[in-house]
Amino acid sequence: xxxxxxxxxxxxxxxxxxxxxxxxxxxxxxxxxxxxxxxxxxxxxxxxxxxxxxxxxxxxxxxxxxxxxxxxxxxxxxxxxxxxxxxxxxxxxxxxxxxxxxxxxxxxx
Amino acid sequence: xxxxxxxxxxxxxxxxxxxxxxxxxxxxxxxxxxxxxxxxxxxxxxxxxxxxxxxxxxxxxxxxxxxxxxxxxxxxxxxxxxxxxxxxxxxxxxxxxxxxxxxxxxxxxxxxx
Numbered sequence: 001x002x003x004x005x006x007x008x009x010x011x012x013x014x015x016x017x018x019x020x021x022x023x024x025x026x027x028x029x030x031x032x033x034x035x036x037x038x039x040x041x042x043x044x045x046x047x048x049x050x051x052x053x054x055x056x057x058x059x060x061x062x063x064x065x066x067x068x069x070x071x072x073x074x075x076x077x078x079x080x081x082x083x084x085x086x087x088x089x090x091x092x093x094x095x096x097x098x099x100x101x102x103x104x105x106x107x108x109x
Numbered sequence: 110x111x112x113x114x115x116x117x118x119x120x121x122x123x124x125x126x127x128x129x130x131x132x133x134x135x136x137x138x139x140x141x142x143x144x145x146x147x148x149x150x151x152x153x154x155x156x157x158x159x160x161x162x163x164x165x166x167x168x169x170x171x172x173x174x175x176x177x178x179x180x181x182x183x184x185x186x187x188x189x190x191x192x193x194x195x196x197x198x199x200x201x202x203x204x205x206x207x208x209x210x211x212x213x214x215x216x217x218x219x220x221x222x
């Protein structure tokens with residue numbers, strides 16, 4: 001079967017750094033996406049990785065290791081507005097997105 | 110600006126009734142998707158379409174149907190609503206199947222009583 005695992009909830013302090021991990025087992029791999037979803041709102045795109053390595057975009061970075069079936073999203077200089085759920089999704093061999101259940105990130109002052 | 114809109118935003122219906130949720134996008138995307146989101150689950154694919162007159166079943170398609178008569182719209186119909194279909198429904202569109210981000214509508218919260 002296909003499976004995406006990520007922690008259910010994480011807590012971090014404003015101004016700190018947090019790493020949200022995602023492991024996956026899917027039938028084929030055509031890229032990994034990270035989305036942010038604030039409560040009651042639509043998911044919005046954060047990053048896309050298809051090759052191994054680190055992609056940096058401002059305060060957010062995403063890393064991929066295809067051989068380990070592993071990715072992480074790194075958030076630096078945390079702000080209160082970063083309180084949200086972070087969704088990991090893998091595109092499988094049929095170009096369908098398989099979604100993790102999301103990680104709820106709580107930022108404390 | 111291009112956008113994707115869903116209506117209604119909230120709906121309460123009775124068991125057994127037929128319900129249609131609307132999705133309209135002005136991105137001119139060929140690919141459109143319907144997902145449901147429930148606590149403890151990731152987004153689950155209900156139906157998807159890669160173009161006009163094309164529709165395909167997703168992971169959780171039982172009890173749902175879609176039709177694609179034009180590029181902009183992909184309405185989702187619950188043939189006979191059941192309490193298990195109480196959920197938040199998201200419509201999304203993307204330019205291509207691979208490698209491109211999907212844009213999501215604001216969601217429809219459906220309650221079946």
